[in-house]
Amino acid sequence: MSGNGKESLVGNGLTVIEPRVGFHMLNFRELWAYRELLWVLTMRDIKVRYKQTVLGASWAIIRPVLTMVIFSVVFGQLAKLPSDGFPYPVFVYAGLLPWLFFANAISTSGQSLVGSANLVSKVYFPRLIIPLSSVGAGLIDLLISTGVLLLLMIWYGVPLTLNLLAAPLLLVGVVFAALGVGTLLSALTVAYRDFTHLTPFMVQIWLYITPVIYPVSMVPKDWQWVMFLNPMTGLVEAFRAAFLGKAFDLTGIAISFAVALIIFLIGVAYFERVERRFADII
Amino acid sequence: MLPAVKVEHLWKEYVVGQSHDRHATFYDTLSNALKAPFRKRDETLADPTKFWALNDVSFDVEPGEVVGIIGRNGAGKSTLLKVLSRITAPTKGRVEVRGRLASLLEVGTGFHGELSGRENIFLNGAILGMSRKDIAKKFDEIVAFAEVEKFIDTPVKRYSSGMYVRLAFAVAAHLDCDVLIVDEVLSVGDSAFQEKCMAKMGDLSQGGRTVLFVSHNHAAMGKLCQRGVVLQFGRRMYDGSISEAMHFYNRSTRTSSIGLSATLSGDLQRAVTFQQLTINEAAIAPEHPISPAAPVVFKLRAVSSIPLDEFRVTFCITRHGDTLLGLHDALTPNTQPLGFFESTVVVPAFTLPPGDYGVDLNAYSNRNGQWMLAKGVAQFSIALEWHEGYEPSHAMGAFNLATPGTRVQLGGQIA
Numbered sequence: 001m002s003g004n005g006k007e008s009l010v011g012n013g014l015t016v017i018e019p020r021v022g023f024h025m026l027n028f029r030e031l032w033a034y035r036e037l038l039w040v041l042t043m044r045d046i047k048v049r050y051k052q053t054v055l056g057a058s059w060a061i062i063r064p065v066l067t068m069v070i071f072s073v074v075f076g077q078l079a080k081l082p083s084d085g086f087p088y089p090v091f092v093y094a095g096l097l098p099w100l101f102f103a104n105a106i107s108t109s110g111q112s113l114v115g116s117a118n119l120v121s122k123v124y125f126p127r128l129i130i131p132l133s134s135v136g137a138g139l140i141d142l143l144i145s146t147g148v149l150l151l152l153m154i155w156y157g158v159p160l161t162l163n164l165l166a167a168p169l170l171l172v173g174v175v176f177a178a179l180g181v182g183t184l185l186s187a188l189t190v191a192y193r194d195f196t197h198l199t200p201f202m203v204q205i206w207l208y209i210t211p212v213i214y215p216v217s218m219v220p221k222d223w224q225w226v227m228f229l230n231p232m233t234g235l236v237e238a239f240r241a242a243f244l245g246k247a248f249d250l251t252g253i254a255i256s257f258a259v260a261l262i263i264f265l266i267g268v269a270y271f272e273r274v275e276r277r278f279a280d281i282i
Numbered sequence: 283m284l285p286a287v288k289v290e291h292l293w294k295e296y297v298v299g300q301s302h303d304r305h306a307t308f309y310d311t312l313s314n315a316l317k318a319p320f321r322k323r324d325e326t327l328a329d330p331t332k333f334w335a336l337n338d339v340s341f342d343v344e345p346g347e348v349v350g351i352i353g354r355n356g357a358g359k360s361t362l363l364k365v366l367s368r369i370t371a372p373t374k375g376r377v378e379v380r381g382r383l384a385s386l387l388e389v390g391t392g393f394h395g396e397l398s399g400r401e402n403i404f405l406n407g408a409i410l411g412m413s414r415k416d417i418a419k420k421f422d423e424i425v426a427f428a429e430v431e432k433f434i435d436t437p438v439k440r441y442s443s444g445m446y447v448r449l450a451f452a453v454a455a456h457l458d459c460d461v462l463i464v465d466e467v468l469s470v471g472d473s474a475f476q477e478k479c480m481a482k483m484g485d486l487s488q489g490g491r492t493v494l495f496v497s498h499n500h501a502a503m504g505k506l507c508q509r510g511v512v513l514q515f516g517r518r519m520y521d522g523s524i525s526e527a528m529h530f531y532n533r534s535t536r537t538s539s540i541g542l543s544a545t546l547s548g549d550l551q552r553a554v555t556f557q558q559l560t561i562n563e564a565a566i567a568p569e570h571p572i573s574p575a576a577p578v579v580f581k582l583r584a585v586s587s588i589p590l591d592e593f594r595v596t597f598c599i600t601r602h603g604d605t606l607l608g609l610h611d612a613l614t615p616n617t618q619p620l621g622f623f624e625s626t627v628v629v630p631a632f633t634l635p636p637g638d639y640g641v642d643l644n645a646y647s648n649r650n651g652q653w654m655l656a657k658g659v660a661q662f663s664i665a666l667e668w669h670e671g672y673e674p675s676h677a678m679g680a681f682n683l684a685t686p687g688t689r690v691q692l693g694g695q696i697a
Binding site: 020037041044048052118122123276 | 296371373375376379382385387394408409
């Protein structure tokens with residue numbers, strides 16, 4: 001375990017502690033050395049989440065299904081929003097999967113550092129582990145609710161296609177987008193508690209600018225690229241394409257992936273920049 | 283042999299008063315950032331609300347040495363340990379740590395009440411930097427040490443507080459490391475368990491580990507440590523054998539605590555410490571009454587951890603709870619640089635009539651808008667004695683000013 005020094009490593013097992021000024025890039029080696037902690041904290045979040053709830057882990061199914069039912073009634077039946085020719089419940093549920101994961105991940109990771117104040121002020125480890133583990137804990141819910149999507153598709157007779165092979169890559173995309181926004185929010189929340197109040201509001205608005213309850217095809221063709229500047233647009237659309245067998249909008253997805261990557265880099269860079277001050281201001 | 287820990291000119295600055303940097307609103311920062319390019323540079327310099335929690339601290343610790351860090355609350359011990367554990371970054375200076383460092387600033391960090399004892403051992407171990415394999419290997423030993431075998435699969439929220447801290451300490455005690463930093467964690471559990479902890483700590487330090495250790499339990503420190511470093515106001519005041527260090531500490535606290543009966547108030551306390559007050563060169567509360575014919579000289583030794591603007595100390599002479607006189611150490615408030623200072627005021631002879639008096643001390647800094655008051659710092663009395671130049675009639679008022687009036691003879695005849 002020698003050599004998990006943060007600032008610089010000179011020789012064997014020497015840790016140098018110095019004031020931190022300017023820009024520091026993420027120390028992947030150190031993060032890797034703490035991978036077990038990431039795993040343990042993720043498992044803690046998962047184990048603790050549904051403790052002392054009567055319905056337990058079935059909440060992971062109830063929440064998206066209930067949301068799907070409400071959206072289907074309000075937006076599918078009453079508002080009669082188009083759904084690219086798929087049954088609205090399947091259409092909206094396929095969009096809700098990545099969206100709920102993303103929304104949940106950024107809300108919990110945004111609060112994660114402040115919620116772990118006792119850890120941050122008593123023990124050293126790469127702080128990035130904390131928001132990472134909150135995002136990681138959401139993955140299990142995503143897996144469970146994906147199972148439900150497959151059942152829904154069988155029920156509505158939507159066939160599976162080879163597009164599904166893209167799903168793992170899309171998952172990586174969503175995780176990166178969530179990590180970027182989540183780390184940025186978690187660092188901002190430590191310094192400015194305003195974000196505790198701002199985040200839920202932001203998530204709400206973000207849902208409406210993301211084509212979850214409506215298809216991108218509703219937006220005039222010339223303006224669709226603007227939609228894709230929201231990384232979740234490309235990811236939600238691509239999720240649907242992968243599961244429902246729709247054609248991929250490659251340009252749109254490329255834009256969204258690029259934006260997701262940029263957000264991720266900004267989020268991590270900002271986090272690294274203010275990391276060492278956390279213990280003083282939290 | 284290279285030192286295990288090398289601390290070189292370490293400084294750590296904190297902001298006094300919490301409103302400035304902590305939990306600032308986003309709007310403030312945003313508007314500051316927008317205005318910043320248009321602001322003159324020197325405005326951002328020298329902020330009087332900042333103070334040095336660590337003030338140029340340097341020392342080396344050799345491998346295998348067990349060092350106790352001694353000091354009063356606020357002396358900088360915890361800040362030092364936090365910098366060494368990399369929880370907070372130093373403002374200036376440099377630390378080198380050779381080997382794997384583990385720090386134990388609290389027992390049970392990260393324990394989760396909903397999880398079982400078993401799960402918490404793995405969780406806490408991972409947080410302290412142990413690998414899963416290491417924990418698994420030491421698992422039985424940890425459980426046996428904590429004496430919680432029967433409850434290992436019960437959520438720890440159902441544990442008694444004794445069981446909880448025993449388990450927490452047990453995990454920490456089985457940490458594998460070269461340099462161990464321990465902050466006041468030995469005072470857990472009942473006395474039997476405390477002895478067990480002490481024995482374990484002794485084993486750890488016998489095993490060739492380098493240990494830095496903070497505790498207010500001086501008996502424990504004397505047993506475990508060879509060397510002591512005394513911190514005061516963020517400075518290293520003494521470094522030597524543990525017994526010498528404790529001796530130094532005891533001596534310095536005896537004279538530096540200004541009458542334990544004094545009541546302190548005001549936020550300037552965070553920056554200024556009144557250390558010692560003497561009255562006519564005697565320590566607090568002179569045993570014998572002071573002759574009215576002698577001037578009374580009050581000398582205050584104090585220290586400030588930040589530079590203070592428009593600063594002044596006022597000595598108040600009280601009688602029966604009323605303030606009779608206020609004497610300033612400077613005619614107008616002036617700048618007081620960081621560091622030790624001595625303020626002197628003199629009450630001229632024959633000013634105070636015979637009787638018993640008290641002293642309050644008051645310090646304030648106009649610019650910073652901060653003050654502190656120490657009430658009931660000392661008592662003294664003025665003797666009722668006949669003395670050349672002294673008339674009992676001097677004692678007619680609460681005090682006498684040595685500024686006699688004048689009397690002139692007027693002309694004219696009395697009818």
